[in-house]
Amino acid sequence: MPDAPLEHPDQRRQPREGGEPPAPVPPPPAYEPILLRNIGIPDSHLLKTALSRGAYQGLKKAQAMAPEAVIEEVKKSGLRGRGGAGFPTGNKWSFVPKDKWPHYLIVNADESEPGTFKDRALIENDPHLLIEGTLIGAHALGAEVSYIYIRGEMVLGAKRLEAALAEARAAGLLGNRQIHVHRGAGAYICGEETGLLESLEGKRGYPRLKPPFPALVGAFGKPTVVNNVETLANLPAIFDKGVAWYRTIGTEKSPGPKIFCVSGHVRRPGNYEKPLGYPLEKLIYEDAGGLRPGRTLKALIPGGSSMPVLRADEVQGLTMDYEAVQARGSLLGSAGVIVMDDSTCMVRCLLNISRFYAHESCGQCTPCREGSTWLAKILGRIEAGQGEGGDLELLLDICDNIAGKTICPFGEATAWPVQSFVKRFRDDFAAHITQHRCPQRPAAVAASAR
Amino acid sequence: MAAFSPQALAEFQLILGRYPTKRAATLPTLHLAQREFGWISPEVMAYVAGLLELPPIKVYEVVTFYTMFHQKPVGRHVIEACATLPCALNGAEALLEHVEKRIGIRAGETTKDGRFTLKKAECMAACGGGPCLQVNGDYHEGMTPEKFDRLVAELA
Ligand SMILES: Cc1cc2nc3c(=O)[nH]c(=O)nc-3n(C[C@H](O)[C@H](O)[C@H](O)COP(=O)(O)O)c2cc1C
Ligand code: SF4
Numbered sequence: 001m002p003d004a005p006l007e008h009p010d011q012r013r014q015p016r017e018g019g020e021p022p023a024p025v026p027p028p029p030a031y032e033p034i035l036l037r038n039i040g041i042p043d044s045h046l047l048k049t050a051l052s053r054g055a056y057q058g059l060k061k062a063q064a065m066a067p068e069a070v071i072e073e074v075k076k077s078g079l080r081g082r083g084g085a086g087f088p089t090g091n092k093w094s095f096v097p098k099d100k101w102p103h104y105l106i107v108n109a110d111e112s113e114p115g116t117f118k119d120r121a122l123i124e125n126d127p128h129l130l131i132e133g134t135l136i137g138a139h140a141l142g143a144e145v146s147y148i149y150i151r152g153e154m155v156l157g158a159k160r161l162e163a164a165l166a167e168a169r170a171a172g173l174l175g176n177r178q179i180h181v182h183r184g185a186g187a188y189i190c191g192e193e194t195g196l197l198e199s200l201e202g203k204r205g206y207p208r209l210k211p212p213f214p215a216l217v218g219a220f221g222k223p224t225v226v227n228n229v230e231t232l233a234n235l236p237a238i239f240d241k242g243v244a245w246y247r248t249i250g251t252e253k254s255p256g257p258k259i260f261c262v263s264g265h266v267r268r269p270g271n272y273e274k275p276l277g278y279p280l281e282k283l284i285y286e287d288a289g290g291l292r293p294g295r296t297l298k299a300l301i302p303g304g305s306s307m308p309v310l311r312a313d314e315v316q317g318l319t320m321d322y323e324a325v326q327a328r329g330s331l332l333g334s335a336g337v338i339v340m341d342d343s344t345c346m347v348r349c350l351l352n353i354s355r356f357y358a359h360e361s362c363g364q365c366t367p368c369r370e371g372s373t374w375l376a377k378i379l380g381r382i383e384a385g386q387g388e389g390g391d392l393e394l395l396l397d398i399c400d401n402i403a404g405k406t407i408c409p410f411g412e413a414t415a416w417p418v419q420s421f422v423k424r425f426r427d428d429f430a431a432h433i434t435q436h437r438c439p440q441r442p443a444a445v446a447a448s449a450r
Numbered sequence: 451m452a453a454f455s456p457q458a459l460a461e462f463q464l465i466l467g468r469y470p471t472k473r474a475a476t477l478p479t480l481h482l483a484q485r486e487f488g489w490i491s492p493e494v495m496a497y498v499a500g501l502l503e504l505p506p507i508k509v510y511e512v513v514t515f516y517t518m519f520h521q522k523p524v525g526r527h528v529i530e531a532c533a534t535l536p537c538a539l540n541g542a543e544a545l546l547e548h549v550e551k552r553i554g555i556r557a558g559e560t561t562k563d564g565r566f567t568l569k570k571a572e573c574m575a576a577c578g579g580g581p582c583l584q585v586n587g588d589y590h591e592g593m594t595p596e597k598f599d600r601l602v603a604e605l606a
C-alpha cells in the first residue's frame with residue numbers, strides 16, 4: 001500500500017533497526033467511503049441531493065478531455081472490472097474498433113451472484129453516481145446509446161433509475177446521449193455478458209460462443225462494452241480527484257475502493273466499502289461485528305457462491321485483493337463474502353449451491369445442463385443419508401467433465417464449488433456417507449436443503 | 451382477444467423508440483403485458499407477437515425462459531421467498547416453512563381464494579438483509595415469522 005494512512009498501525013510500531021522504538025502513532029483516520037458515500041443521506045437518490053454532494057463534477061472534467069485521453073486516464077488508474085473477472089477497464093475499452101459504428105455501452109446491473117448485493121444498494125440509493133459513470137464511459141467510447149440492463153426483480157431500482165434519468169435529462173446533463181433502462185425478467189445467466197446481450201436483443205439469455213468478443217460484435221452486431229455497475233461508479237471520483245489520488249487507495253495491482261458484501265454468520269451483515277487489500281479479519285471481526293457468541297469460523301467464500309470455498313485456516317492473514325485471494329486458491333470474484341461458522345453443515349451448503357446452479361443452467365451445453373442436475377441429485381442423496389462409496393469420486397468426475405468444456409464460464413461456476421467443498425471438507429462428506437446421516441444434526445444451524 | 455389499453459399502447463410506442471430492432475422490445479413489452487393482463491396467456495403471447503411482428507414461437511421461447519413471466523394466473527399478492535445460501539444460513543428455510551403454514555400452500559401454488567401465490571426465489575441481491583422476501587415486487591429484509599404475520603395481516 002503506497003499511502004501511510006491505509007497501513008495497519010501495528011506494522012508501524014515495529015522498532016526500526018538499531019534505533020529507538022518510534023513514538024506511538026495515532027490510529028489511521030477512518031476510511032472515507034467513495035462509492036457508498038451518499039448512502040444514508042436523506043433523499044440521496046434525488047438530483048438536488050446528488051449535486052449538493054458534488055455529483056457530475058467528474059463528468060465535467062472527463063468531457064473536457066478527448067475520448068482517447070479519457071481511456072488513457074482509466075488505464076492509468078488501474079481500475080479493474082468489479083463484475084467478477086477483474087479485467088482492466090481501460091484496456092477493455094481500447095479494444096473497441098474506431099472504424100465500426102455505432103458503439104454501445106451496456107451497464108450490467110443484473111446482479112444475481114448469490115452473496116452479492118452492492119449494485120442494488122448503489123442503484124437504489126445513488127442512481128446519479130451510476131448515471132455519471134455511464135456518461136463518462138459513453139463519452140470515452142463514443143456511445144450515443146447506452147442501456148442499463150437491470151435485474152427484473154429490482155423494481156424500486158428501475159423506478160429510481162428512470163426518475164433519476166428524467167431529472168438528469170431535464171437538467172441537460174445527458175446532452176444528446178441516450179441512456180435507457182432495460183429490465184431483465186429473472187434468469188441468473190443474463191448476468192454473463194453475452195447472455196445479457198442476447199436478452200437485450202429480445203431473446204432467451206443463451207450465452208454466445210466467443211470469439212467474436214462483444215468489443216467487435218456485441219449488441220445488435222455492433223462494437224459493445226459491458227461494464228458492471230460498481231466499475232462505472234468508480235469513474236466519477238477518478239476524474240474528479242485524479243488518478244494520482246485514486247492510486248493511493250488499494251494496492252499497486254488492485255487499486256481503488258471495493259464494496260465487500262458480507263453475509264451469512266456474522267453479527268452485522270452488510271456492504272462495507274474498503275480499499276482493495278483490506279485485511280479480511282478486520283472486515284469480519286471489526287466491521288461486520290464478528291461471529292455470534294461462542295462460534296468460530298469454519299469456512300468462507302470470498303467472491304460470491306461460484307468461487308471456491310476456503311477453510312478458516314486458509315484465510316488467516318488474508319488481504320482482500322485480486323492477487324492475494326487467488327494465491328490462497330480462490331478468487332475475489334464479485335466480493336460477496338459468505339461466512340459460515342462451526343455450526344454449519346457443509347454438505348447442506350453445497351447442496352443449496354448446486355441446486356441453484358442446476359436451476360440456473362441455460363441448458364445449451366450438455367455437460368452443464370446434465371452435469372449440474374446430476375451434481376445436485378447426488379448431493380441430495382448424500383445429504384439425505386443415502387450416499388454410497390464412490391460418490392465423491394463421481395462428483396469430481398462430473399466436475400472434470402463440465403469445467404472447461406462449455407460455452408460460457410457458468411460451467412466453472414457449477415464445478416468450482418463442488419470441487420472446493422469436497423477437497424477442503426472431505427471428512428464432512430465422508431462422514432455423511434459412512435454414518436448415513438448428518439453428524440451435526442439436529443444441532444446444525446443448517447443451510448436450506450430445499 | 452387480448453388488447454392493450456390506449457395508455458399501454460402509448461407506452462409500447464415509447465418502448466419501441468428505444469431500440470434499433472423491434473424484437474429487442476420483447477422483454478419490456480411482456481412486462482407491460484403482464485401489468486395489463488396479470489399473466490401471460492397464449493393469447494397474450496400471440497398479441498405481443500403481432501405487435502412486434504414476430505412469429506408467436508419467438509415470444510413463447512422468451513416467456514418460457516424467464517421466471518418472472520407468469521404462465522398461469524396468479525394470486526392478488528405474489529410472495530417470493532429467497533432460499534439461496536446466504537439467506538439460508540440465516541434461517542430462510544424455517545421462514546419458508548412458516549410462510550407455507552401461515553398461508554396454507556406450498557411454494558409454487560396459489561391459494562384457492564386467489565389471495566396469494568407463493569414462489570421460491572433464488573438470491574435477490576439482498577443477502578445482507580437475509581432472510582428476505584418480496585411481496586408484489588417490494589423487498590422485505592430481515593424477515594422473521596412475526597414480521598411476516600404482521601405483513602400478511604396488512605394484505606387484503
Ligand atoms: C455465470 C456468470 C454470471 C455473471 N453475472 C454477473 C452479474 O450478475 N453482474 C455483473 O456485473 N457481471 C456478471 N458476470 C460477469 C460479466 O460476464 C462481465 O464480465 C462483466 O459484466 C464485465 O464488467 P466489468 O468488466 O465492469 O467487471 C457474470 C459472469 C458469468 C460467467
Ligand atoms: S455453460 Fe451452462 S449456462 Fe453457459 S452456455 Fe453452457 S449450458 Fe448455458
Ligand code: FES
Pocket residue numbers: 114115116532533534535536537538572573574575576577578580582
Ligand atoms: S441469498 Fe437471499 S438475497 Fe441473496
